[in-house]
Amino acid sequence: MMRRLGVTALGLRNGPHRVTVERDLEVPAADGVTLLADRYAPADVEGAPTVLVRSPYGRRGPFGLMCGQAFASHGFQAVVQSVRGGFGSGGVFEALDEREDGLATIEWLKSQPWFGGTFAMHGPSYLGYVQWAVAAEAGPALRALSMQVTASTFREAVHVGGTFALESTLIWVDLTARMKNSLSGLTTGIMSPRRARRATLSGKPIAELDRLATGEQQRFFQELLVNGPDTSFWDKRDFSPTVSRVTAPVNMTGGWYDIFLPWQMRDYAALRAAGRRPYLTIGPWFHADQRMMRRSVGDSIAWFRAHLLDDPSELREQPVRLYITGAGEWREFPDWPVPGMREERWHLQPAGALSPDPPPESEPDAYRYDPDHPTPFLGGPTLLGETRPSTDQRRLERRRDVLTYTSAVLDDDLEIIGPVTADLYIRSNREHTDFVVRLCDVTPDGESLNLCEGMRRLVPGTPEPDEDGVRHVAVELWPAGHRFRRGHRVRVQVASGAYPRIARNPGTGAPIGTATEMLTADQEIFHSPAHPSTINLPVVR
Known part of the structure; x- marks a missing residue:
């Protein structure tokens, strides 16, 4: 009864079956380590299909x-397992190294007398990543996958655009370092973002921030600092090459x-290219959004009923369902990118203007970036702690190290659904520097709300400058589904x-973990016929 009340308290719908629980089942890993799992079962159903969940969070x-x-x-x-190194499971937690333990767990699962012959996997974030770790090798007994806010590799999410995702990485390292038992788990999700933020504001070198946040040096954090996205460190942790071989139906x-x-959208594209028909839902949610968590359980139940119980009655007809911000409505589509989407290039203009028209001859705009006083961020994608990811940007836009380009008032609604990119033509006195591009919706009262953003770290020769020292910088922003309203x-x-x-760029090329010397960067943004900087919008009319 208490568990049913707990499900109701979480905003979920209880089903009709009474549930029995077996605690602390021992699952042998390939190296002899014992992993612990709990098994939930409907008391009145023999041999029911199994949902496997593997979690570092208890x-x-x-x-x-x-x-x-x-x-x-x-x-x-449902078999809910604690991964290696936490909550009673043996061994040491090896972040993102989940393939062998996952496959061993599946072999154990299939050998149990209560196993009914088919199973699915479910879970968000790391619990979704562990699905990709085994999905291509799990065999025909795996009939469905349902994953939320995750990707088949975290390589680019850690090193987004070649930068280093400092705050989210530090939060996650603190979270996993402390969540070893249920008591700590009650407060860690609240305190980890606060500890991480305090550490990042300390002024200490990045390599010391894990100790400031968690009380001790964290090996995984140190490994991330010295292993960029192109190093072999990521080879066994990147399952994106296997996505096209996954045959079990996937719900994202x-x-x-x-x-x-x-990168979730890239996984979707890989499945579509392989001839699969995944389902995709994108809402107005951030990573740890409880609204998303609640909805995903119901969607997973419908997905599993369709593919494990041959009952598709609760599945929607169209596979892609998107919430269009600004319009405040859900829309369904047959695919992503959505039919009828057309890229429109809006040009940065002199005097801070923005329009579809080509720019005239004009001098570049300039600003100075000082890594000793780095440009902050407001809202946007973070791991935990941001309950209003779309935030008024006016305080940020008043800074001298932020340029803004704003269109005329729109005469009609403008709807964008799809990938957003930018092409900047820049000149800098530093070969090592970063550029951040953010798309905003400005309301009639002047509030500037961030929609999506992207960043790019430049290194010598990438991209190459022309004879005038101008470099063409391509930036991939987050996808968007938004309606800019008339006015x-x-x-x-x-x-x-x-x-x-993201970690500040010291401008020296020194390793980011230990860099102490900080050089200012004088930046120029061009908007001329020869160097037309643009934001490229996926317009649907």
């Missing part, structure tokens, strides 16, 4: 209710403000920092 409390009790009450068995849920959204304006921000979302 298997009791909210996770047990959302991933165990809820599924079992709807007629599925994401958020416009989630840290993994661009609003479109705005683009250009800056060279978003601290502490």
Whole structure:
């Protein structure tokens, strides 16, 4: 009864089945380490299909209710396992190294007398990543996957645009370092962002911030600092090459403000290119949004009923469902990118203007970036702690190290649904520097609300400058689904920092973990016929 009440308290719907629970089942890993799992089962159903959930965040409390009790009450068995190194499971937690333990768990699962012959996997974030780690090799017993706010690799999310995602990485390292038991789990989700933010504001070198946040040096954090996106460190942790080989039907849920959204969309594209028909839902959500978590359980139950119980009655007809911000409505489509989408290039103009018209001859705009006083960020994608990811940007836009380009008032609604990119023509006195581009919606009263953003770290020769020292910088922003309403304006921000979302660029080329010397960067943004900087919008008319 208490578990059913707990499910209701989380905003979930209980099913008709009474649930029994077996605690601390021992699962042998390939190296002999014992991993612990809890099994939830409908008391009146023999051999029900199983939902497997593997988590570094514990298997009791909210996770047990959302991933165990809820599924079992709807007629599925649910096995909720603690991954290696936490909550009673043996060994040492090796972040992102989940393939072997996942496959061993599946072999154990298939050998159990209560196993009914088929299973699915469910879970958000890391719980979704562990699905990709085994999906291509799990065999025909795997009938469905349902994953939220995740991707098949975290490589680019850690090193977004070649930068280093400092705040989210530090939060996650603190979160996993402390969540070893249920008591710490009650407060860690609240305190980890605060500890991470305090550490990033200390002025200490980045390599010391893990100790400031967690009380001790964290090996995984140190490994991330010295292993860029192109190093072999990521080879066994990157499952994107296997996505096209996954045959089990995949249900994806994401958020416009989630840290993994661009790479989740890449996984969707890989499945479509392989002839699969995944389902995709994107809402107005950030990474740890409880609204998304609640919806995803119901969507997973419908997905599992369709593919494990041959009951598709609760599935929607169209596979893609998107929430259009600005319009405040859900829309359904047959695919992504959506039919009828057309890229329109809006040009940065002199005097801070923005329009579809080509720019006239004009001098570049200039600003100075000082890494000793890095440009901050407001809102946008972060791991935890940001409940208003779309935030008024006017305080940020008043800074001298932020340029803005704003359109005329729109005479008609302008709807964008799809990938957003930017092409900047820049000149800098530093070969090592960053550029951040942010798209905003300006309301009639002047409020500037961020929609999506992207960043790019420049190194010598990438990209190559022309004879005048001008470099063409291509920036991939987060995808967007938004309606700019009539009477609003479109705005683009250009800056060279978003601290502490991304680590500051010292300008020297020194390793970011130990760099102490900070050099200012004098930046120029061009908008001329020869160098037409643009924001490229996926317009749907």
